[in-house]
Amino acid sequence: MPKRVFVSFDYDYDKSLKDLLIGQAKNPDSPLEVDDWSIKEAPYGGKAKARAVGVAIELRVAQEEGIDYFLLNGYSSQTGKKPTTAQADDKLYHWTWPNLETPVGGGR
Template identity: 25%
Template sequence: MANPRAFISFDFDHDETSRMLFVGQAKNSKTPFAIQDWSSKSALAEAEWEKVISAKIGKCNMVIVLVGKTMASASGVAKELAMAKLQDVPAFGVYVDGASTSSNLPAGLPRNRTIAWKWDDVAAAITQMMGEGKNKV
């Protein structure tokens, strides 16, 4: 697989540390892929945020949602998933920061597309995403 581009969607107010750990571990893991993190690293004004984020998502092969315990309050994540859907960019979620199958999911992210943070499972999900949506060959 040739270094898929992933937009990392996360609760900016609560899961920044999980984002840094996930991206850092992805770079250093022995899994057969590389993730390029195209997520926003700073807060932006709403109109600018929507324009910038939509463009970034459109340039990615997939969206990976880091699902933390406070995901219900992260309205931006639901907007990012809606942007991905409009652009035919496939998405999946990864539970972080103690979240589990009983945690709230953002609108647009099905429970059956949300997995535990195990690198073999993440690698399998990335492989699956590369055959879906705009990535279909």
Template identity: 25%
Template sequence: MAKPRAFISFDFDYNKTDRDLFVGQMKNSKTPFEIEDWSSKHKLPQKEWENLINQKINKCNMLIVLVGKYTHNATGVKKEITFSHNNNVPVFGIYIDGATKTTELPSGLQRNRTINWEWHQISEKIDLCMNEGKNK
């Protein structure tokens, strides 16, 4: 089976370092899965960003939202979640940067699909996503 493709959604203004750490750990640790990161690596003009990101998300198996303390205010994250729903791409979130179960979530991200940064839980969510939405 091919590696799952994931779009990593994060608050570019506050959590770029957390995103880099997450992807680095994912690639360099002994995680129980392999995954490709298709997220945008730099800022783009709005219209170009929307078209590119929607296309990328549509080509992915899942959207992983890194949820920090201010992610609920990130308009880009909200749009990425909307693109994901529109393309039938499963979504789950991971608390980062001190965020907890009481942290406000971005619109469209469910609390019961948001977990702590623990690799066994992440692996379980990836397995779940690979049997949902467009992956059925």
């Protein structure tokens, strides 16, 4: 049975990646299920507000609540950046199917 996950993303830079991940989650062999509760338009305040607040706050809440999380970089040409609230030892996974299956399954 697929594991249900919450996806947090930078709206202005990563919306297409979020859409691809949700599409990939619909494959029959997917280890995850995504319910898309994300906003459908740019948040009030534009890029600066969403980038500085959205993902960082959502990650902080997950940390405070003891919710498992992992960081995923979907860009092959970039090294990716961790959210400002990420822990120093948080690994940033490159988005490949095996790299997605491992942390979704609890491996880090």
